Amino acid sequence: MSTVPYREFVDFPTSALLLLQDNQLRGNVRHATDVIQSKRDRVVREMPDWQALRDSGYAIRAHTLDYLDTYLEQFADRCTAAGGHVHWARDAAEANRIVVGLARNATGRVLKIKSMTSEEIGLNDALLAAGIEPIETDLAELIVQLGHDRPSHIVVPALHKSRQQVRELFARTMNLPELGDRPEDLTEAARLYLRHRFLNTPVAVSGANFLIAETGGVCIVESEGNGRMCLTLPRTLISLAGIDKVLPRFRDLEVMLQLLPRSATGERMNPYNSLWTGVHPGDGPQEFHVVLLDNRRTEVLRDQQARETLHCIRCGACQNACPVYRQTGGHAYGSVYAGPIGAILTPQLASMKRGQSLPFASSLCGACYEVCPVKINIPEVLIHLRGRVVSAKPAGGLTLEALAMRAMLWVFLGEARLKMAQRLGRIAQRPFIRASGWIEWLPGMLGGWTQTRDLQPLPRQSFREWFERRPPSGGPE
């Protein structure tokens, strides 16, 4: 079983190289992230207490993770008392088995609300394999589904597509040759496509933004209203949630529902905020299930220096702010969780056995940390995970990089060694210095530098040599 169903992924540099050639995709990503970021900046700037809110968000999440077992059991008890059914899933396979078992129905299909957790476990494939058709009802997820594509962003899964590309996809798959490409044309097409499916499908599968331990309630925020329809129309509702999604108290939403919409979509409040607890006769679904998914989250929890990863409330602000994501889009990360959060979450959800290249897919610029509403110090966690990747390398198979690092350390542990290395460098570089006086090509690992950049050669004199040779008085020469 693969934790994330992106089996063709080799490593980040390889997929990035491919995506960097797709100018349409890169233009779409740059445009979309710029638009969301400027909206986010506007609504964040108007909050005088934004930093205090972030501190509160951090405190709530850190506290919750410290007492996760308590709050999960409390949630399960309260949810059950309110008429819900709680299922515990150790991994993706178990969660899929539970949902597929619950989703079997006469019509052979289920409605779906955008759920990255369901993408994490490959639920759609599992449903299809059981003869159940999943119907994505979120506009972006519908675009991804109809295009046999993959989400590239946790909030805006079809962010890599332009309006014109969506028009072409809808025209082809919905058989609408005359379709226009205005936003209202596209949303109208989706509305007509989905409406009768909403009315004729008795089961819906959702994710969850928050689980409230105190009440046993579930919270979902969204922009389109498709979620509200899925949460109210079907007879059976199944909500799949990672165990990290729990909040202790109802009042914690006061903080989270300010942080999340402003960070995610640049809105002061989401257009639709749904909160429900258990079942109510004659009102909404009459059968309600919650599937609580571990899928190695407890392993993440165990690593004190990385557990902040589980603070994440999936706002996607780090993706929009990331200069690396900006260049490649989300598909380069080989996981439903792309960008900075994906770079720390994906390898951990795979027990560091997959996606080891991802913690290195960052210039450590810190833009992600700056925008994170729950203050995940992503650069710190990236560096920590780099350490785990490096130390997991088998001792026998010493890499060239590890050798180079050891050599550099040896050089740096003695003044005379450093001076010798500087002198050697000046000799070794000679064959590479071109007529321009610059180095334009280098072999091996360093060749990465000269792909797009030249390099100034080492000057004749190091600083320490200059300093040694200046007049001993120390005054101006």
Add this chain to the structure above:
Amino acid sequence: MRIALFIACYNDTLFPATGIAVVRVLERLGHTVIFPSAQTCCGQMHYNTGYQAEALPLVRRFVEVFRDSEVVCVPSSSCVAMMREHYEKIALASGDRRLQSDVAALLPRVYEFTELLVHRLGVENVGAVYPHRVVYHASCHSLRSLHVGDLPMRLLGNVRDMEIVPLERVEQCCGFGGTFAVKNAAVSGAMLEEKLQCLKKTLAEICTACDNSCLMHIAGGLHRQGAAMHTRHIAEILACDGSVAEGQRR
């Protein structure tokens, strides 16, 4: 004041002009610069690349060399960021109590070059003259780790005869990122390309920053593309007092 200079390994090796400029500025302001010659590297490259065990001896070395310094000047915000963000954690993980207390005592005396001038020495006008059109690149470490804010701009704003022009998307990373530049060379190059486009639009003659690491990256791209713009560490601009025309970098 006796100011100990931690030059940083890559400045020492590749950009001596920056160190010379720092010495000139500080001496012009009447201070004495000491260069403890046992210094080498702060350990950032090892630490950030995942070789955390290898970084520890370098942290020890830095602390031993500078333990008794009154003030330490570092013309590299990324090295200062390494010290402020990681040294305490590294010392704690080592279990060495002495190292922990040494780090705690030393860190408040470590200043990035522009911080030293403005915050410690209280100088915003160093008497520089630089008749050029200049654009300032805000390195990520100066911006988001040290939060130097407008310190470099305050210093540059007082340079005589200099025109300073704003940079579009000034807060976006140039794509250097240490070993990232070679491990993810293609993406790093794409990030650089976007930065170069913004830089070229300014029609500046000189791009400056508090970090030669970014500038090495930017200069490499500018030279590859045959652009007319050159790069100079901020100390090299502040060192120009009009007595000598701005010549070659080295």
